Amino acid sequence: MPVIVISNPKGGTGKSTTSLVLATTLARHGASVTAFDCDPNRHLVAWKDGPSRSRVEVIGHADSTNIARMLKAEAARQQFVIADLEGTASLMVASAILAADLVLIPTQGSAMDASQARRAISFIEDQAVAVGPRPYRVLFTRTKPGFATRDERVIRETLAAAGVPMMATDLAERAAYRSMFTFRQSLEELDPQAVNGLDKALENADALAGEVMDALRGVRKAA
Ligand SMILES: Nc1ncnc2c1ncn2[C@@H]1O[C@H](COP(=O)(O)OP(=O)(O)O)[C@@H](O)[C@H]1O
Ligand SMILES: [Mg+2]
Structure with a gap:
């Protein structure tokens, strides 16, 4: 089943957070999921060592x-495979992108982040010339719900004008997404009394997972 690779050569754009939110959300809806932790900081490995009962x-x-090879082997046995990549342009990143059905490029709404996202996109488009289409989407992260900054709007317009595909759903800035790593739990396992806006974080995660499934269906149709 599909391999979803989360990539951006810049650190701190939300790759590990997006990976964990997506993996645990798909698992919450009953899917079998393997998450590859290819980030040298090993945040997902540390998360799995915690008390969560998630099936990820x-x-x-x-x-x-x-x-x-490992991504493809897991894809043969699991419903979803997600790879959290390191924040560099490496051989590992290149190989993972070649094995992906969909690449998500998390990006924050600043010009510096957007220029690094463009690097990731150029890299993916270069591979596409050699091996055929490599479907990808830019995903905006840490956005303020219901409030797009001027920078964000300009960046979105610039990317849209360049024909860059973007997710309609953002991964908004939510304390709950940080708490998943602090308490090493899935969103649904966190204490709603202790974590602000947990219901909104769950809603956002569902919307993101839904749009990723739609994107994967589109990719399969086009193939
Ligand atoms: N949607 C979000 N809401 C709140 N905090 C976030 C969100 N996305 C990322 N962060 C925080 O931003 C920092 C970098 O995120 P991370 O996922 O580790 O990025 P990367 O894996 O790309 O280096 C971390 O401190 C993380 O907790
Ligand atoms: Mg990371």
């Missing part, structure tokens, strides 16, 4: 010599 499986030992 985490693999933390893939390297640049076996990542594509």
Whole structure:
């Protein structure tokens, strides 16, 4: 089943957060999910060592010599495979993108982040010339719900004018997404009394997972 790769050569754009939100949300809806932790900070491996009862499986030992094979092997047995990549342009990142059915590029709404997203896109488009289409979408992260800054609007317009595909759903700034890592739990396991806006975080996660499924269906149709 599909391999979804989360990539951006810049650190701190929300790759690990997006990976965990997506993996645990798909699992909450009953799917079997493996998340590959290819971030040297090993946030997902640390999360899996915690008390969560989520059925998400985490693999933390893939390297640049076996990542594509390992992603494909997991895809043969699991309903979803998600790969949280390191924040550099490396051989491992290239191999993972080649094995992906969909690449998500998390980006915050600043010019510096957007220019790094463009690097990721150029890299993906270069691979596409060699091996055929590599479907991807830019995903805006840490946005303020219901309030787009001027920078964000300009960046979206610029990307749209360049024909860059973007997710309609953002991963908004929510304390709950940080708490998942603090308490090493899934959103639904967090204490709604202790975590602000948990219901909104769950709604946003569902919308994101829904749009990712739609995007994957579109990719399959086009193939
Ligand atoms: N949607 C979000 N809401 C709240 N905090 C976020 C969100 N996305 C990322 N963060 C925070 O931003 C920082 C960087 O996010 P992270 O997912 O680790 O990025 P990356 O994996 O790209 O380096 C972390 O402190 C994380 O908790
Ligand atoms: Mg990370």
